[in-house]
Amino acid sequence: PEQLQRILEQQLSFVVRETAPAKKVYGPDEVRHAIHNGELVNYYQPKVSSRTGEVVGVETLVRWQHPVDGLVFPDQFITTAEQSRLIDDLTRVVLINALKQCRGWRDDGLDLSVAVNISMNNLNSLDFPDFIVDVARTAAVELPKLVLEITESQLMNNPVTALDILTRLRLKHITLSIDDFGTGHSSLRQLRDIAFNELKVDAGFVHGASQSPSQRAILRASVDMARGLGMQSVAEGVENADDWNFLLDLDLCDIMQGYFIARPMPASAMKDWMQEWEMRRHDLMAGIGRNG
Numbered sequence: 391p392e393q394l395q396r397i398l399e400q401q402l403s404f405v406v407r408e409t410a411p412a413k414k415v416y417g418p419d420e421v422r423h424a425i426h427n428g429e430l431v432n433y434y435q436p437k438v439s440s441r442t443g444e445v446v447g448v449e450t451l452v453r454w455q456h457p458v459d460g461l462v463f464p465d466q467f468i469t470t471a472e473q474s475r476l477i478d479d480l481t482r483v484v485l486i487n488a489l490k491q492c493r494g495w496r497d498d499g500l501d502l503s504v505a506v507n508i509s510m511n512n513l514n515s516l517d518f519p520d521f522i523v524d525v526a527r528t529a530a531v532e533l534p535k536l537v538l539e540i541t542e543s544q545l546m547n548n549p550v551t552a553l554d555i556l557t558r559l560r561l562k563h564i565t566l567s568i569d570d571f572g573t574g575h576s577s578l579r580q581l582r583d584i585a586f587n588e589l590k591v592d593a594g595f596v597h598g599a600s601q602s603p604s605q606r607a608i609l610r611a612s613v614d615m616a617r618g619l620g621m622q623s624v625a626e627g628v629e630n631a632d633d634w635n636f637l638l639d640l641d642l643c644d645i646m647q648g649y650f651i652a653r654p655m656p657a658s659a660m661k662d663w664m665q666e667w668e669m670r671r672h673d674l675m676a677g678i679g680r681n682g
């Protein structure tokens with residue numbers, strides 16, 4: 391029994407050590423302060439063509455440069471913003487920064503589309519489409535260059551106004567993307583009725599697909615459906631050479647995104663990364679260095 395006790399204690403301490411400390415979730419006052427004091431920073435993660443390896447665009451992912459806590463990730467403040475209507479201001483700040491940056495890159499000779507994640511709550515504001523058009527006009531970015539990503543799980547409980555606003559955004563030729571596909575349950579009818587331009591298959595079906603027949607089946611079915619509906623397909627979560635090779639060899643999906651290609655980075659890092667990628671992509675597309 392003493393020995394058993396010792397084993398149990400060892401196992402228990404192992405469990406305790408292995409459990410990550412609970413992440414702090416920030417409250418509305420802190421998030422409001424961050425938004426209105428310019429503490430939010432846009433990071434950017436490239437999306438590349440699976441045909442040529444060329445960079446087709448970037449997705450902006452918000453970070454909070456907290457004066458004391460350091461770099462804070464969206465899972466620690468987006469939900470708070472969504473629950474307190476601060477999401478309107480947050481989205482506006484992220485959008486303005488992203489479109490300014492998009493224009494800046496174009497002036498530097500980089501023609502990139504820029505994707506912004508929006509929340510379903512943003513689609514309660516009837517002036518949202520006009521606001522976007524204004525920001526894009528000020529930044530002199532053409533509307534098709536702006537991609538709005540909305541997660542599939544938020545689409546299911548769709549108030550009529552949200553569908554209406556999505557349709558109005560499409561009529562303005564803004565590109566619409568359905569994010570984390572496979573994790574929510576949007577209806578096939580919604581997919582048909584709202585003319586989404588892009589479908590992003592959730593990382594959960596992409597990373598490790600070469601080792602999992604069931605993941606592969608869902609990945610393939612999603613990509614086929616996207617193609618049939620005239621949508622571009624994006625594989626998220628391309629984390630390593632295995633994922634990359636698998637997608638390329640089976641000619642699955644049009645666009646790839648993930649840590650294997652690049653981690654999200656500040657705008658200032660993009661030019662150097664692009665130069666490195668130019669060399670790396672030639673090797674990767676030729677099948678050289680695929681296992682590195």
Ligand code: C2E
Binds near residue numbers: 465647648
């Ligand atoms: P998302 O839009 O699906 O973005 C993909 C997330 O996966 C990002 O996490 C990205 O850094 C991460 N990621 C990218 N490649 C890989 C990979 O190869 N492997 C793994 N394991 N992860 C990868 P992040 O930046 O922490 O953002 C999390 C979520 O927060 C986003 O998911 C998006 O739903 C939300 N979010 C981010 N920025 C904004 C924003 O400005 N507004 C709103 N409303 N939501 C945002």
Ligand code: MG
Binds near residue numbers: 449
């Ligand atoms: Mg996204």
Ligand code: MG
Binds near residue numbers: 569
């Ligand atoms: Mg996603």
Ligand code: MG
Binds near residue numbers: 541569570
């Ligand atoms: Mg996500």
